[in-house]
Amino acid sequence: MPIVLTFILTALLLLGCSESKSPTQYTINGRTVAVANYSGGAGTLSLINLDDNTLQANVVGVGNTPNDMIYRNGKLYVINSISNDMNIFNISSNSTLSLQKTVSLSDSGGNSPQHFAIAGDKMYISNFVTDDVTVYNLNQNKITRQIPVGSGSADVKVVGNEVWVAVSQYNSDMFTFPDTGYIKIISPVTNSVVDSIAVATNPQFMAIDGQGRVHVVCTGNYLDKMGKIYIINPVDRQIVQTLDIGGTPAEIVISSSGSAFVAAGGWFGDGLIYRYNASTGEILNGFAKPILSHIGASRIVCTGGDTVMVSCSEWGGGQFVDQFVGTQRIASFEPGDGPGAMVLITER
Secondary structure, eight states: OOHHHHHHHHHHHTTOOOOOOOOSEEEOOSSEEEEEEOGGGTOEEEEEETTTTEEEEEEEEOOSSEEEEEEETTEEEEEETTTTEEEEEEEOTTOEEEEEEEEEOOSSSOOOEEEEEEETTEEEEEETTTTEEEEEETTTTEEEEEEEOOSSEEEEEEETTEEEEEEOOOBTTTTBOOSOEEEEEEETTTTEEEEEEEESSOEEEEEEOTTSOEEEEEOOOSSSOOOEEEEEETTTTEEEEEEOOOSOOOOEEEOTTSEEEEEOBOOSSSEEEEEEETTTOOEEEOTTSOEEESSOEEEEEEEETTEEEEEEEOTTSOEEEEEEETTEEEEEEOOSSSEEEEEEEOOO
């Protein structure tokens, strides 16, 4: 979801909302996409079974305003931007989903954690409000470091033996984005920023292609600065290509066939999805010829080949997850209020 919209949601949430309670257990059968729903701030999880295309909506509470999820080694991690915490769910050998514990990510309650990635035994969590990255040690089950990176930090990716963080330098006093954003590179050895790469306005999301290159989505300022994609060689940290894809692109995934799909908003009329060749940079579906979805395409996940699922949320209207194979929409699901982050879970 764009930062501007996140701030609007945050303001509404501060007026008061309650966190939903979690059932003890829930069973996952087969390949499943977990969908985190805003749900009026309470936060719920819905499950879409890809084997039989069935939906189980709002099966468990996940926390106040879930913004990102990771599935790893039989555990589902969910971070929440307003309750400033992380819920860890265990998926047992018989595919039973249960809440293991809730971890506070802030002593003061105001970090606004956004995105995270896992490097070895460490989790790196970007914080939008406090302008830093939290290091959480999974073995010690505690926060071990706060790393300053600059204002408006967003997506986090593990690139080789480094952690890359998208930082927009958002000015919260003026509600503006500077022309230049940055990718801050953290060494997990020293837990410090070791380099910085300048990119375009408002870098939000990243993906890694089959050549190991990093694709950085710069969303623009939602006014007169349009979206760009920067493709970076992580070996020498040089920008090898810039794509003027246009619009306000958001989350990106790159399929095994080398197609890059980008959820690109579309808040009036139709939702928009962009597509380009990740290897050559050829724009196949950009601002002038997008793939159409339900309104408000903001998050996306690849489930195999060129099949993707896209979260679409219309203000005061429909709430959908659309399923596409290439440019063809083949199914739509209604998972709950405000679907956002998604992750593919494979049965253990």
